[in-house]
Amino acid sequence: MGGVVIIGAGECGARAAFALREKGYDGSITLIGAEPHLPYERPPLSKDGLKEQVEPKYVACAERYGASGIEVLTDSPVKAIDRVAKRVELIDGGSISYDRLLLTTGARARTIPGTVDGSRRIRTLRTHVDAAEIRRELVPGRRLAIIGGGFIGLELAATARGLGTDVVLIEGLPRILSRGVPAEIATVVAERHRTEGVDVRCDTKIDRIDADENGVQILLANGQSVDADFLVVGIGAAPNTELAEAAGLRVNNGIAVDATLRTSDPDIFAAGDCCSYPLCHYGDRRVRLEAWRNAQDQGALVASNLLGANETITSVPWFWSDQYDLTLQIAGLADGATVAVRRDLADGAFILFHLDDTGRLLAASGIGKGNVVARDIRLAEMLIAAGKRPDPRALVSPETKLKALLAA
Template sequence: MSHIVIIGAGECGARAAFALREKSFDGQITLVGAEEHLPYERPPLSKDALLHGHEPKFVSEAAHYTEAGIQVLTGVSVESIDTAGKSVGLSNGDKLTYDRLLLATGARPRPFPGLAGASDRIKTLRTHHDAVSIRAALQPGKHLAVIGGGFIGLELAATARKLGAQVTLVEGLARILTRGVPEPVAAIIAERHRAEGVEILCGTRIEGLTEGRDNASILLEDGRIITADMIVVGIGAVPNVELARDAGLAIDNGIAVDQHLRTSAPDIYAAGDCCSFPLAYYDGRRLRLEAWRNAHDQGNLAAVNLMGGEEAISAVPWFWSDQYDLTLQIAGMADGATQTVRRDMADGAFILFHLAADGRLLAASGIGTGNAVARDIRLAEMMIAAGVRPDPVALSTPGTKLKSLLAA
């Protein structure tokens, strides 16, 4: 009987396992995860899990894995891959042989330079355990300091304010959300955070961090010291490639895969946050995405190709972030755009459309309350996939139906 082993029990790995059964794979499936929990979703960790102290939002309940015939090994890590013998060595001393292997090892928080690791007062946010330990500092009378003005840092800041904590956010670059978010959109988010009482310090270099029994401090280059009950470092993520690298697989800003998610080793695939891949929409540029949608989509795609399919990556990158009552959504990648067109919508919502020199729509960035931009961002996503070259004037005109531009 054919055996598919999946290393990494997160959204991507779990989705691949269930998709294999949905596509009638009748062999053995083993899903291996280092955490004690069954696979759970990570986006709620900076929002609902902190607000309400919930248990993880599980991808599926234990009974569903049993019903699907998926063996889940939790609390066990993979220590080695033998590509010649087609086996993996586990931390408990066991060995699993495979016919095909999927690496869905994800990513881990990028550590603050010079800091050995997380501690009682200086933390990162990646796991449910992290969220539980951070929540203790999110209450009235407490002061949280966040390092990093990306999605994780800002979502955490919004959640902390909702729970009544004082928040100071430090970003070394000139503005928040420099990675992939246009300045006008980032400005709206920064303004909202400040209105909610978050102190945002941009363009500020950190000289060092110190930790005491009751607090931790950030020493800034200009001599200022920010003392808080807890510091959370959110300065990006590092793909977990060590296992693949030690097995001799090609690495290029992640585990390098082709358009079918195949690695450089026979019968080994990789998907999700841990891998970089070429995307045809952007002239074959190699991307690595840290996003729930990408993990979900590539889990489905991996299942097809693990069964012998030859389906290429085709999903358009899509990101979202909820902060207070604002929702930010981005479809595509704006890198290389030569023209940006703004489309104003009701209640202050707007979308920026980013066009290439040849007129192709490369990306769309929208912000508004609730689901104000969701439908048009979805249509923009479809336009990007279709290679549409929309009329900029029509894009900027609120009365123009984007669906008509897609049809044209």
């Protein structure tokens, strides 16, 4: 008997392994990772973890894996999946049999062709090793260039400014945070970065990037150039689907799974950043989410389904980002919304509620200092899950308790 084999030793894979034990599974569990570290959390890499530059924030210590009977293979890239023999083949020549296989292979940073390989001056930020190399450059007097105005680029910019590094951030689109974040909130974030000294340049196209031992020069389409000591490319992530594709599994913006996280092979499941799945709250629209909460939720769910539970995904997408003393939180997906109403809170914080033309709440986006928006975003998440159609006037009024709308 092969037991359960998990390819991908990140947040999702580790959570699934422990959840299997918590649910009473007593067979063998093997967790295989390509990195030299035990599973660790990635969000701190662009935030406090980058400032402190300590050991990764591990999901669990080595002793806990041992006590739970979970075998962890680090620094062990997988070569192929043999679905007929139900065997995982490793690069080093070894192989591991499975009864059920879980793919939590995650995603990798997108690169600009011809710029990252071969130059220590140009980096991406995805792993602890990446973070360690970038951290060495984040000192006063150095100049960092960032390409990409998404969460990773902006969080890195905030961290770098806190360490005294000069920052110029280049975004090709008309504004930052164009993917899933309302313009009203993106404006607040951009203004805060500029106040902190970040040179934010939107709607800026790049013609060429040159790098040598002395630094990086970014030649812009408008004829200007940006000189920096080093460059970080933060233009999103691509799902790691190569193993799945080579094994003949269906792929559609990630490893395609059904609502139970089962792939086109009944004995193989996928979860986390690497997979796309139908989301019931949005008409079974297929989505792929790169989010810490999603990795945790799907890790627990897929453990149940590996044991035959056949439970479906019901969680609402949730994202967050910390930049300076601001926290941005989003619940749901605003695509398809026709109305947005605003609730103002204390100290300049606010939440935007996004509704469709039937009045159903699709998403809520909030920003403020600390955790001021957290409670209302959590309640909005519950309203979305329940398919509620709250009165927009009630959403606008800070006096109206969202919990009351949930009970209505």
